[in-house]
Amino acid sequence: MPRTTRFDAADYLDSEERQVAYITAALETGDANFVRDALGIVARARGMGEIARNAGLNRESLYKALGETGNPEFSTVMRIVRAMGLTLSARSAETTRTTKKRRVA
Secondary structure (H helix, E strand, C coil): CCCCCCCCHHHHCCCHHHHHHHHHHHHHHCCHHHHHHHHHHHHHHHCHHHHHHHHCCCHHHHHHHHCCCCCCCHHHHHHHHHHCCCCCCCCCHHHHCCCCCCCCC
């Protein structure tokens, strides 16, 4: 049986640009679980201890909030986002949609 290694997306989010793009993509889906997971992956990439400290949380609370069964309050999400040095912003949903051009026969 071939040996495999465990995949961890945090290993590939090695720059702030990649991390921001990943969180942005998660937010654009509107899927709360994906957003929670994305924040957790980026927090692991940056160091959970540091993010927890900057957010005023202990590591265990951060792991629990961003874990698979976590359901963090919005205020906790905002603390985590600020601890990462990020902000959230809004834009019209129309600007995120791409229009398909119809093919003329």
